[in-house]
Amino acid sequence: MTKKHTIDFSSDWNLDPAPESTATIKLKEKYDLYINGKFVAPKSGVYFDTINPATEEVLCQVARANADDIDFAVKSARKAYNTTWSKLSGKERGKYMYRIARIIQERAREFAIVESLDGGKPIRESRDIDIPLAAAHFFYYAGWADKLEYAFPNRKPSPIGVAGQIIPWNFPLLMASWKIAPAIAAGNTVVIKSSKSTPLTLHLLAEVIHEAGLPAGVVNIISGNGETGSFIVEHPDVDKIAFTGSTEVGKIIMRSITGTHKKASMELGGKAANIIFEDAPLDQAVEGIINGIFFNQGHVCCAGSRLYVQESVFDKVLQKLKDRLQSLKIGDPLDKNTDIGAINSKDQLKDINKYIEIGLQEGAHIYQPDCVLPSKGFWCKPTLFTNVSQSNRITQEEIFGPVLAIQTFRTIDEVIEKANNSPYGLSAGVWTDKGSKIFNMTTKLKAGVVWANTFNKFDPASPFGGYKESGFGREGGVHGLGEYLKFD
Amino acid sequence: MSRIEVLKTYKIFIGGQFPRTESGRYYPLKHNNKIIANMCLSSVKDFRNAVVSAKSAQGSWSGKTAYNRSQILYRMAEVLEGRKAQFITELETQGINTKNAIQEVELSIDRLIYYAGWCDKYVQMHSSVNPVSGSFFNFSVPEPMGVIAVIAPEDSGLLGLITQICSIIAGGNTCVVLASEHLPLCAISFAEVIATSDVPGGVVNIITGKASELINNFASHMNVNAILYCGSDKKVIKTVQDLSIENIKRVIIRENSDYFDAKHDNLYYIFDFQETKTTWHPIEQVGGSGSGY
Numbered sequence: 124m125t126k127k128h129t130i131d132f133s134s135d136w137n138l139d140p141a142p143e144s145t146a147t148i149k150l151k152e153k154y155d156l157y158i159n160g161k162f163v164a165p166k167s168g169v170y171f172d173t174i175n176p177a178t179e180e181v182l183c184q185v186a187r188a189n190a191d192d193i194d195f196a197v198k199s200a201r202k203a204y205n206t207t208w209s210k211l212s213g214k215e216r217g218k219y220m221y222r223i224a225r226i227i228q229e230r231a232r233e234f235a236i237v238e239s240l241d242g243g244k245p246i247r248e249s250r251d252i253d254i255p256l257a258a259a260h261f262f263y264y265a266g267w268a269d270k271l272e273y274a275f276p277n278r279k280p281s282p283i284g285v286a287g288q289i290i291p292w293n294f295p296l297l298m299a300s301w302k303i304a305p306a307i308a309a310g311n312t313v314v315i316k317s318s319k320s321t322p323l324t325l326h327l328l329a330e331v332i333h334e335a336g337l338p339a340g341v342v343n344i345i346s347g348n349g350e351t352g353s354f355i356v357e358h359p360d361v362d363k364i365a366f367t368g369s370t371e372v373g374k375i376i377m378r379s380i381t382g383t384h385k386k387a388s389m390e391l392g393g394k395a396a397n398i399i400f401e402d403a404p405l406d407q408a409v410e411g412i413i414n415g416i417f418f419n420q421g422h423v424c425c426a427g428s429r430l431y432v433q434e435s436v437f438d439k440v441l442q443k444l445k446d447r448l449q450s451l452k453i454g455d456p457l458d459k460n461t462d463i464g465a466i467n468s469k470d471q472l473k474d475i476n477k478y479i480e481i482g483l484q485e486g487a488h489i490y491q492p493d494c495v496l497p498s499k500g501f502w503c504k505p506t507l508f509t510n511v512s513q514s515n516r517i518t519q520e521e522i523f524g525p526v527l528a529i530q531t532f533r534t535i536d537e538v539i540e541k542a543n544n545s546p547y548g549l550s551a552g553v554w555t556d557k558g559s560k561i562f563n564m565t566t567k568l569k570a571g572v573v574w575a576n577t578f579n580k581f582d583p584a585s586p587f588g589g590y591k592e593s594g595f596g597r598e599g600g601v602h603g604l605g606e607y608l609k610f611d
Numbered sequence: 612m613s614r615i616e617v618l619k620t621y622k623i624f625i626g627g628q629f630p631r632t633e634s635g636r637y638y639p640l641k642h643n644n645k646i647i648a649n650m651c652l653s654s655v656k657d658f659r660n661a662v663v664s665a666k667s668a669q670g671s672w673s674g675k676t677a678y679n680r681s682q683i684l685y686r687m688a689e690v691l692e693g694r695k696a697q698f699i700t701e702l703e704t705q706g707i708n709t710k711n712a713i714q715e716v717e718l719s720i721d722r723l724i725y726y727a728g729w730c731d732k733y734v735q736m737h738s739s740v741n742p743v744s745g746s747f748f749n750f751s752v753p754e755p756m757g758v759i760a761v762i763a764p765e766d767s768g769l770l771g772l773i774t775q776i777c778s779i780i781a782g783g784n785t786c787v788v789l790a791s792e793h794l795p796l797c798a799i800s801f802a803e804v805i806a807t808s809d810v811p812g813g814v815v816n817i818i819t820g821k822a823s824e825l826i827n828n829f830a831s832h833m834n835v836n837a838i839l840y841c842g843s844d845k846k847v848i849k850t851v852q853d854l855s856i857e858n859i860k861r862v863i864i865r866e867n868s869d870y871f872d873a874k875h876d877n878l879y880y881i882f883d884f885q886e887t888k889t890t891w892h893p894i895e896q897v898g899g900s901g902s903g904y
Binding site: 391573575580590600610 | 736739741744745747749751852857858861878879886887889890891892893
């Protein structure tokens with residue numbers, strides 16, 4: 124394709140800056156751990172910086188928990204489980220959770236700004252997706268707390284005990300709500316650890332939980348690094364491990380709990396196929412592809428990072444994609460017009476750039492739009508690769524960045540084979556106007572979530588989770604409730 | 612002079628065929644110090660061949676209509692009913708008293724009927740239409756995991772074996788089963804029931820031999836989607852869990868249990884081998900809105 128761009132937003136249409144004001148945000152200098160209903164300094168006395176990835180400026184410091192802190196947190200969770208939470212009626216548990224949902228809604232704007240400051244994601248996404256969905260998760264599971272007997276026919280449910288939960292850096296508050304809400308609705312107590320690069324909204328969540336008056340020790344919020352997480356996983360009095368993160372780390376966690384009584388649910392990596400048939404509504408499909416891979420800078424485990432375009436419409440789709448890429452606004456995450464924000468961390472940017480280099484070495488053709496990246500912070504242009512094959516590493520491995528590998532196909536059998544030829548099986552997308560073809564595809568794709576004529580949609584009522592090496596267990600819906608219950 | 616009895620050679624069951632183990636090895640099965648059969652001491656190669664069969668059969672088995680799968684399981688029960696006497700004798704040969712032998716065979720038939728009945732119902736019990744906040748039709752359904760490797764219960768050669776097999780295949784999975792080492796006869800005779808009940812070749816594969824030799828391969832094989840270990844050996848459970856991590860194989864443990872107990876008529880045994888798939892599709896929001904028609 125040699126066609127010159129007809130769309131150049133950077134010169135034809137300059138948008139005035141429309142930054143969300145941070146005037147109302149008062150971050151503390153230091154954030155402590157939240158254990159046993161109190162904000163406590165880490166026993167190590169160690170704090171680490173958390174930075175704004177869009178500017179590289181230090182936002183504040185957060186506590187790094189050590190093994191003693193984790194032991195204290197687990198003991199507090201156990202005590203709360205034994206003395207209060209498991210004794211409380213489901214109805215009362217639910218009412219606490221409704222309070223949490225409401226306070227998140229009340230403080231939504233603050234949460235959205237802090238989420239974008241700490242993680243680099245566009246305010247449009249944190250404001251419209253992360254924060255409202257997080258509140259919705261608490262609201263949804265609050266209603267389950269007194270209805271557990273209806274969820275699993277002919278079975279008597281009871282809580283598991285103390286849940287240790289470890290969440291990733293890409294959707295901090297949302298992932299915390301996916302983990303905490305079903306756990307405490309089912310009557311468990313929780314020790315949850317935020318990610319090293321985006322801990323702030325969990326500290327705000329601790330304030331919300333405190334304000335809601337949740338009994339001490341029911342939810343304990345910990346910050347720290349990977350080692351801190353291992354203290355949770357290895358603590359003998361934890362009954363259940365819930366992890367969201369890479370397949371690599373998931374396997375390490377699984378190895379450390381074999382032969383123990385600990386139950387696990389794992390939401391791991393992905394390399395989703397997004398499949399465009401010639402009879403698809405192409406403009407909608409192109410929007411879906413863009414949203415599929417560039418949502419949250421591609422830092423999404425279910426990102427549609429492998430695009431399969433039917434050969435007959437390949438040229439058309441590629442041109443539309445390039446045009447659309449050119450119109451994306453990259454920059455200040457707090458600007459309400461921004462489509463693509465900052466890469467979450469320096470390490471992640473290094474990793475993405477490594478894969479772009481690998482793609483080039485493998486002989487793939489690269490396309491990036493003309494745009495100016497900010498001089499400070501961590502940035503990556505949205506990237507398309509064509510001339511790639513199934514065996515290329517950029518097709519096989521999870522990049523976790525705004526990089527799309529595009530291939531073509533001719534027949535349905537061929538694309539099903541290619542789409543399923545991956546160790547991952549988290550999500551997939553199909554675009555066609557033909558209903559019977561949709562159901563043929565959605566049945567045959569080996570993935571836990573299949574989006575047809577849409578992509579990257581999430582809801583508390585909708586079970587989410589993977590096949591194969593994308594993990595096991597579901598989060599969301601009645602299915603997600605089962606991960607935090609045991610049965611006679 | 613009394614008639615000389617024809618003795619049966621017990622072979623293994625792979626892809627609908629009855630080969631001997633490719634290894635040529637055997638182990639003598641004894642009762643009261645008398646050899647009652649020379650069983651195939653199956654090798655890792657036999658197991659791998661069985662996985663190939665199970666994998667190639669899985670797509671068409673899960674693609675059959677639920678009604679059809681239900682009838683095939685029912686057919687297995689019919690055929691087993693007709694061969695009751697043979698199975699009772701075989702259990703007795705392995706040292707089980709007559710009363711228990713009769714009960715075990717009868718319960719085995721009834722358990723097949725129980726799971727046959729679930730084939731076209733369990734999907735409804737696990738499915739949901741999810742009321743998402745947006746204009747989408749969103750639903751979740753169970754799907755078979757794929758190929759299941761099974762270490763069958765050591766102390767329940769027929770009923771324990773059948774409980775595992777039918778809860779797996781009722782849900783559209785295929786399996787490779789290692790029969791009980793010291794109670795293997797009924798497993799191979801049950802393979803004959805399977806072979807004559809319209810179960811497609813490869814859906815159920817049964818091999819005999821030693822769990823200690825094969826279990827590592829059962830747990831580590833990359834084309835096996837889940838492993839079911841029936842037993843209570845803590846060391847074995849840990850080994851199975853460790854080796855399953857490489858391809859994140861699902862691990863299901865069923866501790867030693869009295870398979871005569873009706874609790875093994877259990878819908879949730881089918882769900883042990885199901886994934887949940889959620890599908891989203893937009894719902895158009897133009898025209899007719901606000902109109903009561």
